[in-house]
Amino acid sequence: MSHGIERRGLMMVLSSPSGAGKTTISRKLLQSEPQLKMSVSVTTRPPRPGEVEGRDYFFITPEQFGLMVNRRELLEHAKVFSNHYGTPKGPVAEALALGRDVLFDIDWQGTQQLVEHAREDVISIFILPPSTRELERRLRQRAQDPADVVAARMAKASDEISHWAEYDYVVLNEDLEKTLLQVQSILHAERLRRRRQTGLGDFVKRLRDGV
């Protein structure tokens, strides 16, 4: 017999200073969570070596970005490191309608906009690096950005970190496997929130009636 319990999809946001590990964590999480779909942002920043159009970002021109903003095709958008970034509305709405969860790798400005629009459905996680030195080591080791870009990202790290207290959860990304387990635990627990499970009232009523 069908229990009739369904779940409303949720939006899980990961933010951190650049280099703390959001992209790595997101990729691993998507492998282990078939119900989770990544929101692929549009950006005016040029692709890094190895980045794939449509997987990492949709790389667009400032003119195209302006058009998307005017047509209200973005759920949120922000300027970060002198480039524009935004979340296309359509794919998010489709995934949520199918009861899927959506993962966002966006900054604090975008997180604030999402929370304003859909507070009940957003879970936000801030990822911290274990130290400033380790953050710089990770940025350098990634070796995909020129030295001046690494310096600019380090200079912005403190600003980004200053928003940590606006998030529901804070995870220190020291050991990657441990971080993954922690983020998975958050997702699994949040899925069980009473308000996210529709049909629960009817199910419990049938249980109590002995049906």
Ligand SMILES: Nc1nc2c(ncn2[C@@H]2O[C@H](COP(=O)(O)OP(=O)(O)O)[C@@H](O)[C@H]2O)c(=O)[nH]1
């Ligand atoms: N608000 C907003 N921020 C985004 C979006 N996509 C990416 N970002 C953020 O922009 C910042 C720079 O991203 P990126 O250039 O890929 O470098 P990263 O920090 O190494 O991931 C990061 O903080 C991302 O989380 C988006 O669609 N909206």
Ligand SMILES: Nc1ncnc2c1ncn2[C@@H]1O[C@H](COP(=O)(O)OP(=O)(O)O)[C@@H](O)[C@H]1O
């Ligand atoms: N827990 C970790 N320990 C060591 N290195 C890590 C860890 N997490 C991520 N990294 C490495 O740090 C670099 C930056 O990670 P990335 O996921 O690109 O960060 P972000 O998306 O936040 O900018 C990458 O080279 C990645 O392999």
